[in-house]
Amino acid sequence: MIPPQFEYYAPSSVDEAVALLRRFDGEAKVLAGGHSLIPLMKLRLAEPKALVDINRIPNLAYLREEDGYLRIGATTRTGDLLDSALLRKSYPILTDAAQEIADPLVRNLGTVGGNVCHGDPGNDLPACILALGAVLAVTGPTGPREIPAAEFYRDTFVTALEPTEILTEVRIPKARSHQGNAYQKIEKRVGDFAIAGAAANLVVDGAGRIETAGLALTGVGPTVVPATAAAAALVGEVLSETHLANAARLAEAATDPSGDLRGPVAYKRAMAGVLVRRALERALARAKGGS
Amino acid sequence: MATSARPVAPAASLTSAGGPTSRIQVTVNGRSVVAEVEPRTLLVHFLREVLGLTGTHIGCDTSHCGACTVHLDGKPVKSCTVLAVQVSGREVRTVEGLEVDGKLSPVQEAFVEAHGLQCGFCTPGMMMTATALLARNPNPTDAETRDAIRGNLCRCTGYVNIVKAIQLAGKKMQSASSAPGGKP
Amino acid sequence: MSAQVPSVKGGIGQSILRKEDGRFVRGKGSYIDDFKLPGMLYLDIARSPYAHAKITAIRTDKALKVPGVLAVITGKDLEAAGLAWMPTLMSDKQMVLPTDTVMYQAQEVVGVVADSRYAAADGAAAVEVDYEPLPVVTDPFKAIAPGAPVIRTDRKEASNHIWHWETGDRAGTDRAFAAAPVSVAQDLYIPRIHVSSMETCGCIAQMDPVSGRFTIWMTTQAPHAIRTVFALVTGLPEQNIRVISPDIGGGFGGKVPVYPGYVLASVASIKTGRPVKWIEDRSENLQADSFARDYHIHAEVAAERDGTVTALRVKTLADHGYTDAAANPSKFPAGLFHIITGSYPFAQAFVEVDAAYTNKPPGGIAYRCSFRVTEAVYTIERMMDILAHRLRVDPAELRLKNFIPPEAFPYRSALGWTYDSGNYGAALAKAMEIIDYAGLRREQAEKRRKGELMGIGISSFTEIVGAGPSATFDILGIKMFDSAEVRIHPTGKVLARFGTKSQGQGHETTYAQILAEELGIPADDIRVEEGDTDTAPYGLGTYASRSTPTAGAAAAIAARKIREKGRRIAAHLLEVSPDDVEWKDFAFRVKGVPTKSKTMQEVAFAAYTNHPPGVEAGLEAVDYYDPPNMTYPFGSYICVVDIDKETGQVKVRRFVAVDDCGTIINPMIVDGQIHGGLTMGFAPALLEEIQYDENGNIHGGSFMDYLVPTAVETPNWETAKTVTPSPHHPLGAKGVGESATVGAPPAIVNAVVDALQPYGVEHIDIPIHPWKVWQILHAKGAPTP
Incomplete structure (x- = not known):
């Protein structure tokens, strides 16, 4: 399988990259890790006129806490998430998710930005950043802007990112004390797309009451599914079996899966419920200081 | 260098299709190589067809099987899903770079001794992943080893002896480094 | 000499390292x-x-x-x-x-x-x-129904029905069923899968x-x-x-x-x-490329009330795609599917197969198995469990009660095969001991009380490999012999060429070991070549576990021909009559004076420098080996699974495989073959399948969707052996490359169905996806935590 011809550019700044995207007016694609794009091109399902390789732009791969946010640069490799002691301690949901992404070889090239921007409902990071209430920093011809993750995903492979814009940074509110989060996923075989996945983020108060809750689901809709009602129902509660069951039920109701090789609709929907409950249990344990 | 924002002027093409090419410089198994390639040239084809390093294999095209695994700046990656232009200025190591001064690497030795291969097709990629794993963790558990090679498919061995071979290689590396005169 | 058993370096039974690996680990293979x-x-x-x-x-x-x-x-x-x-x-x-x-x-x-x-x-x-x-036809049942659009308009017959094939005694089998106090029936679908060799x-x-x-x-x-x-x-x-x-880079029939x-x-x-x-x-x-399986099977077993099986009746519809391009011996359109009576002495059996055209690619090739043997073993081993379930007896007990006893070999099956040798009870007993079967059943009873799902599955398979005797086995008329050509050079080094072709099985090593044993020359001094029709003797190739049964036998016979000639040269060197020379302990020795001897190397040198009058110079032989019978490897596998009740996910906790492939040439290689075979049995049981929608669009057409197992879910296989040599093979060897692929699927499915016994489940079609288990649990009521 051979990709069709294209022009290749490796700009050295975000502005230069944006100018290239603008020049090709939607017919150029950003090349980050390439692990979704290059296979699509080899299958000749994508035939961009040009590739804009952002891997040589300096200072786009980083991961640090600064100014109230965990900031992750767009070309940070998903494998770097797994290696981060900071994430394991304060944002374990991202460690959970990174471990689920494809395989270690793919993670050495696949980027956080690519996983977030591709718009495939099977990607693992979108549910996590939704649950965490992240904001996406993008730069376009008119300069930088921020898009809340909750407003980013429109449809399968369709996001709020304009064809002339580049994601530069994922901004996740800095972890608080008594915050816990987790990502749970089931798949037919490791590295396969999710049957379903669930991301949960909780902050509890001293009495064990839920202060804030974020929930989102992988693989059970045309795009990542926010389980907003399920999360809202948890706030102010000390979680009991009833609350967990209720959250699972509300999360299931939010799904819109399609039946495929990974399972029929009813199964995927039920799995969303099962995984929400499991993710909540683990997030709660972590919020209370467990692992 | 390929960092220019303009395509390099067309030069002698490696393929017949006559598209524009870029000049790349890559260090492969310690040797610097300069070549003109079409931007769409996949790293695996560059290694196999241009440099004649046919130990890196192609098993699937969709980055699922890992037969094409090479090291890029020390990390294992799937060379069927990397463009040759992307690796300009960087270091690539292939299976042909494992043997040093006529001596097999501990991983190569262990794959033979533990019967970690049968048809040999997945073996180079598997050994590249194993080599990278052991550089980080010379004493991996069964679970760690299996997880590390989950992106490398093998159809012959059922993985049992591959896991053994990797762990054996780790032991060889540790005893070599603790032996008098061995590397720290 | 010491009291040690004499041996030759690299002879039979030694786990020598593989000769081919040097090039493969250096990336210097030539694919x-x-x-x-x-x-x-x-x-x-x-x-x-x-x-x-x-x-x-x-x-x-x-x-x-x-x-x-x-x-x-x-x-x-x-x-x-x-x-x-x-x-x-x-x-x-x-x-x-x-x-x-x-x-x-x-x-x-x-x-x-x-x-x-x-x-x-x-x-x-x-x-x-x-x-x-x-109009597209993808369902073979619809394809042969009246009014279906005819796919192959180039044929005279205006129908998608290709052929009907049957064997056994239909009337006798029907009578046995009519008289049977107990019978069970089940539809089983073995879906289309693909060998997916890495190359x-x-x-x-x-x-x-x-x-x-x-x-x-x-x-x-x-x-x-x-x-x-x-x-x-x-x-x-x-x-x-x-x-x-x-x-x-791997063949497996593809x-x-x-x-x-x-x-x-x-x-x-x-x-x-x-x-x-x-x-x-x-x-x-x-x-x-050609697919494997795609058999729609309806099977019935009749038995006495005590579980003694009496009759087997099987009706199958085979989906061949748009042409019958199966890779079977010519006289066997359904391959060796009639090994389906398995390890049990059915007095009556009848099997019929109909083949249909559909709008799918052609094939009917193996997937690491002798012609349709996997389909047969899957059917009988599933049916034995269904019978055990129906009779409420332990599946191990039912098998032990029914096995063809060791003293019955050679055993002629109701469908006409003559099994060479077997000791089925010993293999199952060994597997049960290794895995602590009784302990597992106790654990299972405990778990069931707690509402947890754990299952134990057995498969006691009998294979039929080594095709095959020329009377019945040919491909396009060419008889299914295989060959070895062995040449000893003056310095005692050997070049041997074969009609087979290794695809990872390690022929360069195992054939050298056979020759080492037979010639008394170290395996290191023996070079094996295959795969070039200009140099190698004619042979039918490597598939259906036939290399050791045919070409391996040819190697032994060719070596013995060389020894026969060598005896005359040795006699000349020893200045005795050829009748006074025997081949013993890896040398030509004067009878009664074993210290007076010549090695094969000495004889080889003489063959070119000092050959006796009346004897041709040189030392080489060719053998085209026509096996007198098939070989019948067997084994017993036991699998333990745990099922997540909420998600339906199946985890194989343990899997013990006891194999009997007769004489073992290289234990290391045999274990490797079994590990790989087990994984290719595990794969279709739980993961792999190629599906088509009603428009004939393929689902599972890339590694994105066709799920070859990774190291993570592949069980850590445990292996053991019993050794029951084949009486008709010159070395007693039976072949081993495919046993595990054939034997493993029913062990896994039997374990899953066993776990779901409290729900009254008798069968789940493979691959057992999590959603299939979930649907069963869901239909039977919400899981109780």
């Missing part, structure tokens, strides 16, 4: 895509997006304008040369390229030849074809226009048979055809057939006068 010939061109293929359609126009002008593209080949071009169709091994025919109608999605339509791989791909992408879709298929064809010499390097498991087929199909003189099978790509590359080379390379990509491999 087909590693070859580059001067002036070589590349072939790429444009394929059909439709499963059934009329071709109304093919436009190649844009393709021909792609820089580097030199030629295109269409079905009409081939038709003019009489090559649009080619024969299959099963007296059917298949298209090289269609002239007017495509019959499956991804079928080859136009070949594009270019001076680079990239240009060929661009050319194939630029081919334009107009199609007029035709895809490919070739380089080279026609030398001057000499008329045609050479093809190709990924084939049977180079000699291919040469003859090429000669018969093309009319090229056979002495001018050379087939070279280089290092093969590299037995002749695919259109091979023929197209050959035609392209003839057309251009230059070597032409064709290498499949993975999607082409999965979507268009």
Whole structure:
């Protein structure tokens, strides 16, 4: 399988990259890790006129806490998430998710930005950043802007990112004390797309009451599914079996899966419920200081 | 260098299709190589067809099987899903770079001794992943080893002896480094 | 001499390291895509997006304008040369390229030849074809129903029914069922799967226009048979055809057939006068190369009230795709499916198979198994569990009660096979002991009380391999012998060539070990070659676990022929009569004076420097071995699974495999074969399947969706052996490459069904996806935590 011809550019700044995207007016694609794009091109399902390789732009791969946010640069490799002691301690949901992404070889090239921007409902990071209430920093011809993750995903492979814009940074509110989060996923075989996945983020108060809750689901809709009602129902509660069951039920109701090789609709929907409950249990344990 | 924002002027093409090419410089198994390639040239084809390093294999095209695994700046990656232009200025190591001064690497030795291969097709990629794993963790558990090679498919061995071979290689590396005169 | 048992370095029974590994671990293997010939061109293929359609126009002008593209080949071009169709091994025919109608999605339509791989791909992408879709039939039951659209309008018969085949005593079996106090019946579907060797298929064809010499390097498991087929199909003189099978990156049966790509590359080379390379990509491999299985089985077992089985009745519909291109011995359209009575002494059995055309790619090849033996073993081992379940007896107990007893061998089955040797009870007892069967059943009872799902599954399989005796086994009339040619050089070093072809099995090592044992020459001094029809003796190739049973036997017999000649040379050297010389403890020894001896190396030197009068110089022999019977490897596998009640996910906790392949030549290699075989049994049980929708669109046509197991879910296989030699094989060996693929699936399915026994489940079709288990649990009521 051979990709069709294209022009290749490796700009050295975000502005230069944006100018290239603008020049090709939607017919150029950003090349980050390439692990979704290059296979699509080899299958000749994508035939961009040009590739804009952002891997040589300096200072786009980083991961640090600064100014109230965990900031992750767009070309940070998903494998770097797994290696981060900071994430394991304060944002374990991202460690959970990174471990689920494809395989270690793919993670050495696949980027956080690519996983977030591709718009495939099977990607693992979108549910996590939704649950965490992240904001996406993008730069376009008119300069930088921020898009809340909750407003980013429109449809399968369709996001709020304009064809002339580049994601530069994922901004996740800095972890608080008594915050816990987790990502749970089931798949037919490791590295396969999710049957379903669930991301949960909780902050509890001293009495064990839920202060804030974020929930989102992988693989059970045309795009990542926010389980907003399920999360809202948890706030102010000390979680009991009833609350967990209720959250699972509300999360299931939010799904819109399609039946495929990974399972029929009813199964995927039920799995969303099962995984929400499991993710909540683990997030709660972590919020209370467990692992 | 390929960092220019303009395509390099067309030069002698490696393929017949006559598209524009870029000049790349890559260090492969310690040797610097300069070549003109079409931007769409996949790293695996560059290694196999241009440099004649046919130990890196192609098993699937969709980055699922890992037969094409090479090291890029020390990390294992799937060379069927990397463009040759992307690796300009960087270091690539292939299976042909494992043997040093006529001596097999501990991983190569262990794959033979533990019967970690049968048809040999997945073996180079598997050994590249194993080599990278052991550089980080010379004493991996069964679970760690299996997880590390989950992106490398093998159809012959059922993985049992591959896991053994990797762990054996780790032991060889540790005893070599603790032996008098061995590397720290 | 010491009291040690005499042995030769690298002889039979030793786990010597493999001779082939040196090149493989250095990345110096020579697989087909590693070859580059001067002036070589590349072939790429444009394929059909439709499963059934009329071709109304093919436009190649844009393709021909792609820089580097030199030629295109269409079905009409081939038709003019009489090559649009080619024969299959099963007296059917298949298209090289269609002239007017495509019959499956991804079928080859136009070949594009270019001076680079990239240009060929661009050319194939630029081919334009107009199609007029035709009604699609993907369900074989619908295909043979009245009124179904006929797929193969080229045949006289206006029907999608290909053939009916039956064996056994129908009336006797019906009577046994009528009289039986107990009977069970079950529909079982074994879906279409794909071998997915890590290396895809490919070739380089080279026609030398001057000499008329045609050479093809190709990924084939049977180079000699291919040469003859090429000669018969093309009319090229056979002495001018050379087939070279280089290092093969896994075969498993998928590299037995002749695919259109091979023929197209050959035609392209003839057309251009230059070597032409064709290498499949993975999607082409999965979507268009021959598939395995696709058997719809209805099976019934009759028994006495005490569980003694009495009769077996099986009716099967086989989905062959658009042509019957199965790779079976010619007289066996359903392969050796009638080994289906398995390890049990059924007094009566009747099996019938009907074959149907559908709009799918052709095949019916093996997936690491002797012809349709997996289908047979799966059926009988599932049915034994269903019977045990119905009778509420332990499945181990039911098997132990019914096994053909060791003293009954050679045993003639109701369907006509003569099993060579077996001790089934010993293998099962050993597996039960290793895994602590009684302890597991206690644990299971405890877990059931707690509402947890744990299952234990057994499979006690009997294989039939080593095809085969010439009376019944042939491919296109060529008898299924195999061969060895052994030559000892003056310095006592050996070159041996074989008609088989290793694809990872380690022939270079095991054949050397057989010869080491038989010749008293260290295995290190023995070089084994295969895969070049110009040099190797004729043989039918490697598949169906036949290499050790046939070519391995030929090696032993050829070596013994050499010993016979060597005895006369040794007698000359020892100045005694040949009758006074015997081969003992790896040397020629004077009877009664064992210290007076000559080694094979000494004899070899003399064969070229001092051969006795009346004896030809040189020391070599050839043997074409026609096996007197098939071999019947067997074993018992026990699998333990845990099931997540909420998600339906199945985890194999333990899997113990006790195999009996007769004499073991290299224990390390045998274990490796079993590990790999088990994994290829695990895969279709839980993961792999190729499906088609009603429009004939393939699902599972790339590694994105076709889920080959990774190291993570593959169990840590535990293996053990019993050794019951084959009485008719010169070494007592039976073959082992496929036993585990054949034996493993029912053990896994039986374990899952066993776990679900509290829910009254009798069967789940493979692959057992989590959603199938969940649906059962869901239908039976919400899981109780």
